Amino acid sequence: MTINRRAFMGTTAALAASLSAPMIARAQTAPRVVVVGGGAGGATAARYIANGSQGAIDVTLVEPTRAYYTCFFSNLYLGGFREFDSLGHTYGGIASGGVNVVHDWATGVDRDAQTVTLAGGDVLPYDRLVLSPGIDFIEDSVPGWSTAAQNVMPHAYKGGSQTELLKNQIMNMREGGVFAMVAPPNPYRCPPGPYERISMVAHLLSQVNPTATILVADPKENFSKQGLFEDGWERHYPGMIQRIGPDFGGGNVTVDPAAMTINIDGQVEQVDVCNVIPAQRAGGIVFAAGINDGNWAPVSAYDLSSRIDPNIHVLGDAAAQGAMPKSGFSANSQAKVAANAIVAALADGRAFPPRFANTCWSLIATEDGVKVGATYEATDEGIASVDSFISQVDETPETRAETYRESLGWYDAIVEDMFG
Amino acid sequence: MGNRFLTAILLLTASTGTPVLAEGDPERGRELYRPCAACHMIGDGAINRIGPHLDGIVGRPAAVAMDYRYSEALIDAASEGLIWTADALDDFLADPSGYVPGLRMIFRGIHDEQDRADLVAFLREEGGTPDPVYANATAVLLAPSDEVLQIVRMEGDVYYGEYLSNECTTCHRPQGGDDIPSIAGMAPVDFIDGLVAYRSGEREHQVMQTITGRLGDEEIAALAAYFETVGQ
Ligand SMILES: Cc1cc2nc3c(=O)[nH]c(=O)nc-3n(C[C@H](O)[C@H](O)[C@H](O)COP(=O)(O)OP(=O)(O)OC[C@H]3O[C@@H](n4cnc5c(N)ncnc54)[C@H](O)[C@@H]3O)c2cc1C
Numbered sequence: 001m002t003i004n005r006r007a008f009m010g011t012t013a014a015l016a017a018s019l020s021a022p023m024i025a026r027a028q029t030a031p032r033v034v035v036v037g038g039g040a041g042g043a044t045a046a047r048y049i050a051n052g053s054q055g056a057i058d059v060t061l062v063e064p065t066r067a068y069y070t071c072f073f074s075n076l077y078l079g080g081f082r083e084f085d086s087l088g089h090t091y092g093g094i095a096s097g098g099v100n101v102v103h104d105w106a107t108g109v110d111r112d113a114q115t116v117t118l119a120g121g122d123v124l125p126y127d128r129l130v131l132s133p134g135i136d137f138i139e140d141s142v143p144g145w146s147t148a149a150q151n152v153m154p155h156a157y158k159g160g161s162q163t164e165l166l167k168n169q170i171m172n173m174r175e176g177g178v179f180a181m182v183a184p185p186n187p188y189r190c191p192p193g194p195y196e197r198i199s200m201v202a203h204l205l206s207q208v209n210p211t212a213t214i215l216v217a218d219p220k221e222n223f224s225k226q227g228l229f230e231d232g233w234e235r236h237y238p239g240m241i242q243r244i245g246p247d248f249g250g251g252n253v254t255v256d257p258a259a260m261t262i263n264i265d266g267q268v269e270q271v272d273v274c275n276v277i278p279a280q281r282a283g284g285i286v287f288a289a290g291i292n293d294g295n296w297a298p299v300s301a302y303d304l305s306s307r308i309d310p311n312i313h314v315l316g317d318a319a320a321q322g323a324m325p326k327s328g329f330s331a332n333s334q335a336k337v338a339a340n341a342i343v344a345a346l347a348d349g350r351a352f353p354p355r356f357a358n359t360c361w362s363l364i365a366t367e368d369g370v371k372v373g374a375t376y377e378a379t380d381e382g383i384a385s386v387d388s389f390i391s392q393v394d395e396t397p398e399t400r401a402e403t404y405r406e407s408l409g410w411y412d413a414i415v416e417d418m419f420g
Numbered sequence: 421m422g423n424r425f426l427t428a429i430l431l432l433t434a435s436t437g438t439p440v441l442a443e444g445d446p447e448r449g450r451e452l453y454r455p456c457a458a459c460h461m462i463g464d465g466a467i468n469r470i471g472p473h474l475d476g477i478v479g480r481p482a483a484v485a486m487d488y489r490y491s492e493a494l495i496d497a498a499s500e501g502l503i504w505t506a507d508a509l510d511d512f513l514a515d516p517s518g519y520v521p522g523l524r525m526i527f528r529g530i531h532d533e534q535d536r537a538d539l540v541a542f543l544r545e546e547g548g549t550p551d552p553v554y555a556n557a558t559a560v561l562l563a564p565s566d567e568v569l570q571i572v573r574m575e576g577d578v579y580y581g582e583y584l585s586n587e588c589t590t591c592h593r594p595q596g597g598d599d600i601p602s603i604a605g606m607a608p609v610d611f612i613d614g615l616v617a618y619r620s621g622e623r624e625h626q627v628m629q630t631i632t633g634r635l636g637d638e639e640i641a642a643l644a645a646y647f648e649t650v651g652q
Contacts, residue, residue, distance in 0.1 A: 350579060371626065391626075406627075409598065410591045410600065
């Protein structure tokens, strides 16, 4: 099948390039794709476009960090089920797969000229641009907190050093101290993430500091896998976790990092560790490109192209695509659909109907894993759910252990899929 | 091959239950079993999954788990008298597809002798003694269902299968992993049989049932055609 594609590519690819970007004179004829963000969406897209086009498309990946630390499984690190180093992945495999990897920040997008500007000054022309920058935090969404306070009250909601910091703080908590979390409002990345984190912190504390308590202020009425988490907390960590929902003021929270206090609806609590997960929006480059509508980038469900500029595809957390949760699995799934569409458009590959899937595994305690997942399809309105499943409260310990092991297999597979 | 199986039977009769091999440590074996657990259940309530259940496996004749559709290779071996004695398992685990050529199971084998002994010790402890009914059981080659055969006869579109495989590779690694089985290089009939079993709900697995729930015959044929070509 590759032979067919190759035979076509020589002429049509060059033609496609010259038609779609006539303003930019180029020495080379291969169409160019620039991917901004080397995370779950961007790394997958870069690899799949390079592979799918068999080198007929010139792919550049722009990512500032040299090692990507996954958010997925970072909670398992907090719980002591994972080494920190096992979360880090480098870009060597992507580079040797024919992708030009540039370690820099993208700072601007000129949509008319079809160029991306990097912090280092380089200007990269593109025929198609893929943005998968993940999330940023909305300033002042938790009054008293700002990114300047993130070393005192960590968010640990982007991968890497923040996660390590949070773990250090937990390990150094005074005996019988209070771990507080300010949970985020919808929509945010990884719907079960805060609650898996609560489980993992509870697991760690029950071993190293069993009289410590956990206080969660939550602006949301309900949350992902709620029944499963609450059942698990009851069984494994009875009396340790208190969650204050919006009925009791969990949505009316301010913090004071200097005093290490949290004010929940007028009631001030002194806490020892405070994990603030603020409200979220698309990564800044989406706003620089001017393709946002409110906090996110609206996209077509068919190929993840921006509804504002069809030459730009937005993947993963930053996209407003419809029903898929913001997860690494979703970003990976969306990246493959976009890659197929881009290779079809620029290198005359075959276009196939979009199809999406997601599964989110969470660990509640040792060998007590749960999952939720669904398949999705594209509609004119957005990505829509086709069929779904969720773990049950009354499952056997064997099923839970199996679910956990499955999540280990998934982690190994998705990082191999992303990074080669 | 016949000779080796004959020896296996003789050893079984000679030793009735006493381990033939070096002592294995079943607790270490439990750890080593982890990759096996992705396909094989063992212990109370074990049922056939991707692979047959392993209850009473040490001392059990080959290819006799009820209702499991074994490969022709294993049925042939069974008809030559293969019995899974500790010795036979040891040889098999050292080089599975060398021991039973044409085996469906995709597993590279375990080189370390002590590891094999530990694993077999675990199989013996966890699987218990084989049910006496196995002694008289005969291995039969079960035909795939008509539904499966119909898909087998379709010509799968490899390139479409490659695209569809994107949905598989988020969890199934090309070379296989410890916790989720490899599916690369599978024979189309086995691949199709597996997916159809998930699709019909006959084989349990939430993720796989949801994924296969919307695969049509054409999609399954395409995937089977693609996966046959990779990983070989
Ligand atoms: C605690 C936690 C647990 C989670 N657990 C799971 C889980 O179990 N399963 C799951 O599927 N998902 C999980 N997630 C969610 C998952 O991490 C995200 O949904 C996923 O990473 C989104 O992928 P993305 O490509 O949109 O963004 P990211 O993976 O965040 O990648 C964005 C990349 O873009 C780069 N970038 C940003 N701006 C620029 C710029 N201007 N120029 C260049 N590069 C830029 C960043 O450096 C980053 O590497 C979890 C998240 C958290 C916080």
